[in-house]
Amino acid sequence: MENIFPRWACLSKCLLLLVGGFLFLVYLIPVSGFAETSPPISLVPDEDGVQRITIVMESYSFSPNDIIIQADTPVSIRLENHSFLIPHNFVIDNPAMGLHHEIEISAGDSVNLQLFLTTPGTYTFYCDKQFLFFPMHRDEGMEGHLEVR
Numbered sequence: 001m002e003n004i005f006p007r008w009a010c011l012s013k014c015l016l017l018l019v020g021g022f023l024f025l026v027y028l029i030p031v032s033g034f035a036e037t038s039p040p041i042s043l044v045p046d047e048d049g050v051q052r053i054t055i056v057m058e059s060y061s062f063s064p065n066d067i068i069i070q071a072d073t074p075v076s077i078r079l080e081n082h083s084f085l086i087p088h089n090f091v092i093d094n095p096a097m098g099l100h101h102e103i104e105i106s107a108g109d110s111v112n113l114q115l116f117l118t119t120p121g122t123y124t125f126y127c128d129k130q131f132l133f134f135p136m137h138r139d140e141g142m143e144g145h146l147e148v149r
């Protein structure tokens with residue numbers, strides 16, 4: 001009678017190696033975005049009165065992540081996820097201002113967000129994605145600020 005267990009043991013080791021290698025490549029190598037802060041960018045409205053900005057999302061950063069906008073002026077934010085395989089989101093949450101957006105952006109995808117902020121102040125945005133036991137993306141550096149003046 002043939003013993004099938006040694007073959008199964010080999011297969012499970014190969015699987016473990018594949019999954020481990022995948023996690024290592026995707027989650028542990030791209031840590032370059034950690035705690036980096038880009039210089040603040042001041043938005044100027046286009047001819048149609050809309051302030052426009054593109055924010056690039058990578059593992060694990062928003063670029064730019066410090067954006068100064070004008071109050072009482074529409075803002076159009078294009079969110080581009082440049083990550084390989086990793087989904088991100090854009091969360092901006094300020095209940096006192098009635099402001100809450102949580103937008104999912106798949107890897108390689110982009111989404112447009114329209115905002116109209118009337119109250120000056122600093123609004124924090126972040127990505128709250130988390131995979132298994134790994135840290136939340138926000139804690140890896142995916143956090144930024146909209147400063148409304």
Ligand SMILES: [Cu+2]
Binds near residue numbers: 088128129137138142
């Ligand atoms: Cu993320």
